[in-house]
Amino acid sequence: METKTSKESLTILTDLVLPGETNYLDNLFGGELLARMDRACSISARRHSRRIVVTASVNHVVFSKAVPVGSVVTLEAKVSRAFKSSMEIYVDVWIEDRQSGKKTKVNEGIYTFVAVDETGKPVEIPQIIPETALEKERFKGALRRKQLSLVLAGKLKPNEATELKALFNS
Numbered sequence: 504m505e506t507k508t509s510k511e512s513l514t515i516l517t518d519l520v521l522p523g524e525t526n527y528l529d530n531l532f533g534g535e536l537l538a539r540m541d542r543a544c545s546i547s548a549r550r551h552s553r554r555i556v557v558t559a560s561v562n563h564v565v566f567s568k569a570v571p572v573g574s575v576v577t578l579e580a581k582v583s584r585a586f587k588s589s590m591e592i593y594v595d596v597w598i599e600d601r602q603s604g605k606k607t608k609v610n611e612g613i614y615t616f617v618a619v620d621e622t623g624k625p626v627e628i629p630q631i632i633p634e635t636a637l638e639k640e641r642f643k644g645a646l647r648r649k650q651l652s653l654v655l656a657g658k659l660k661p662n663e664a665t666e667l668k669a670l671f672n673s
C-alpha cells in the first residue's frame with residue numbers, strides 16, 4: 504500500500520472576516536468558521552487521496568477564542584491518519600495581530616472524510632507516515648477518535664471499541 508506524509512496534505516487558507524460574516528457581538532459567526540474549516544479539510548483530504556472526498560463526520564470543534572471582525576484568519580489542515588477509505592483531518596485556526604503579526608490559536612477541529620468513487624462507493628487510500636512529534640501524537644489518538652465517532656453514530660458497539668475502552672482502563 505502506498506504511503507504519504509502528513510505534510511503532503513497540508514492546506515493553508517488565509518482570509519478576512521467581513522461584517523456580513525459576524526454575529527451580534529461582531530465576532531465571526533460559528534457556522535461560517537465551520538464552513539471554512541470543512542473546505543480546508545476537504546482540500547487536504549483530496550490532496551492526500553487524490554480522489555473525490557465527502558465529509559463523514561465532524562468529530563470535535565473547540566471555539567476557544569472569539570474572532571473579531573476585520574481579523575485575518577488562517578486555517579491549517581493536515582491529514583493526521585488514514586484508515587481504509589476514511590481519513591482524520593486536523594484543522595488549526597489562527598488569527599494574527601495587525602501590527603506585530605503575532606499569531607494566536609483560536610480554534611481547532613477534527614473532521615473525518617471518506618474517499619469515494621464516482622458512484623459514492625468508498626475506495627482505498629494511501630496510509631500516513633507521521634513525522635513530527637505533534638503528527639505522531641495526533642496519529643496515535645486517531646483510532647480512538649474514529650471508534651468514538653462510530654459509537655456515537657451507532658455504527659460500532661461500545662464493547663467493540665477496543666482503543667476507546669483501553670483509554671478508560673489505563
Ligand SMILES: CC(C)(COP(=O)(O)OP(=O)(O)OC[C@H]1O[C@@H](n2cnc3c(N)ncnc32)[C@H](O)[C@@H]1OP(=O)(O)O)[C@@H](O)C(=O)NCCC(=O)NCCS
Binds near residue numbers: 557615619
Ligand atoms: C460517508 C459515507 C461515504 C460512508 O459510507 P458507508 O456506506 O457508511 O461506508 P462504510 O460503512 O464502508 O464506511 C466507510 C468508511 O467511513 C468510516 N465512517 C463512516 N461513518 C463514520 C463516522 N460517523 N465517523 C467516523 N468514520 C466513519 C467507516 O469507518 C469506514 O472507514 P474505513 O474504510 O477507513 O475503515 C456515506 O455515509 C456518505 O456518502 N455520507 C454522505 C456524505 C456527505 O454527503 N457529506 C456532506 C457533503 S460532502
